[in-house]
Amino acid sequence: MTIETASAASHAAPDLVERQTVTLFDESQPLTLASGRTIGPITVAYQTYGELSPQRDNAIFVCHALTGDAHVAGRHHPDDRKYGWWDGFVGPGKPLDTNRYFVICANVLGGCQGTTGPMSINPETGTPWGPDFPFITVSDIVKVHQALVDHLGIERLLAVIGGSLGGMQVLEWAARYPDNLASAIVLAAGAKLNAQGIAFNAVGRRAIYADPAFKSGRYYGDEHLPRFGLALARMIAHITYLSEQSIEMKFGRKLQHSDELTYDLLKETEFQIESYLHYQGKQFVERFDANSYLLVTRAMDYFDLVESYGPLANSLGKTDARFLVVAYTTDWLFPTPQSREIVRALMEARKHVSFAELDSPYGHDAFLIDSELPMLARLVTPFLETTYRSIGDR
């Protein structure tokens, strides 16, 4: 099986990892999406870390957030400067300890980092899907993840963990495949996206639609891509990931180029925060596709566990998985009451649930910030250890 190739790579140099791909749902058995359309075959790009135990009971699936990818930790090449997006949390001796656990992360369906999405070739036309790519939902994303887990020969995951859109996938997983996970770790998420979240996504999408280079999504191969719109979408979204406190701490009213205001309306970046947001937008367009952005933000908008499965206590009550729910004090995109709603439902359903609201100035993104990881580790490490032990006891 494919598992061996991954561990072989990790033996060579501990922090080097290879991206793997597998084709699932071939044409004869396509995936039926929530929208009713079908799609297949689907290529899934994923990475694994550590080794699957002989009992196949130590696998942890990491669900990435909106613009993340399968590259959760380590590096692809020895001369890579950047490590994976959660390198502080995943690796040997880290909270998701790859000396003990087998960690899997896959790029989401509809994404643009290797898993089938709008940039992939539509087998019917021989050209990229672009805007014709079928509408996808969080449940579609999780169905593909589960198919990957099946492919890897894992019957029951030790844990599924994720923050933000990743946390939504964790909840969906518990509701849809209640027997397939021993624990669920939900970070900075909610059982639905609230109206405020939809509002910010709407503005981001509007920025893309309004970019003349977008051309209704048919821009692949063009000289000019809808970079302006996509960058603007990222700038808006990025503000929602921060907090009033964190940007005040980091930038305040500091000016970028001089000590004095210029009184020049055409000067676009006077304050440091402006320059920072422009930089974020610019970086983002290098690695992300506008059609994927539209698709995945829509998946997030559509997510509502109650709408899909009825009362939370029923949908989350079917699993025997242990839950760890974590919120952050300054997260205003997924405020703590959204986590409490999940906790309350789990208690109503008499499930094993732990919850903490962690104190952090970093807003929604706190679960990704290196300085905040030790605090999160103090919850996740014992939670995973005791869950793993409880499986052994059975």
Add this chain to the structure above:
Amino acid sequence: MLAKRLHLPDPLAAVTDGVIMEQVARGSRVIDLGCGNGRLLERLRADHDCTVQGVELDFDEFTLGLSRGLPIIRADLNDSLTSIPSGSFDVAVLSQTLQQVRSPLAVLKEMLRIARRALVVVPNFGHWKVRWQVVSGGRAPVTDSLPYEWFESPNVHVLTLIDFRDLAHRGNFKIVKELPIIGERAVNRAWLANLRAHSALYVLERID
């Protein structure tokens, strides 16, 4: 301060844990408010086959509880326990904590909202040693069961057994049991309990 709490065996805690254990039926669903590191819950789960849930505010204690594999909600008892649904437990335990919360009556009401029965252990400031220290020394009392100087005490309220009965009456709770704890034992009835007991365990229910 913290090290002391975590590493020295606390004889009083062991006594109260034992007294509480005796009052919890096997297989009950128990929530411990202010569960600390989860010591009592772990015993209830292992020895009494209870389904347990903890609530704790202190982050270090909370993580120690997680290390025991216990489900724990980090919450402040001074806030309402909105994430805990009504009637979801058989028993709610509050051990040596009532005198530390801002509004004891509100907390008792919350306990009987989320559970059918409340087990409350309170220190008795009517104990003769306490009275003696106040009268003879003219100073705020420091005893084995109330080991804090006034300026570092987490206790924000002072009560006796008689006062607690009063509060139960005010809250319209039924005192199913009052067990004065004298030395290391809880007794069903004691002569001069309000003088001799350092603490007492109350079993409360709602009057419907």
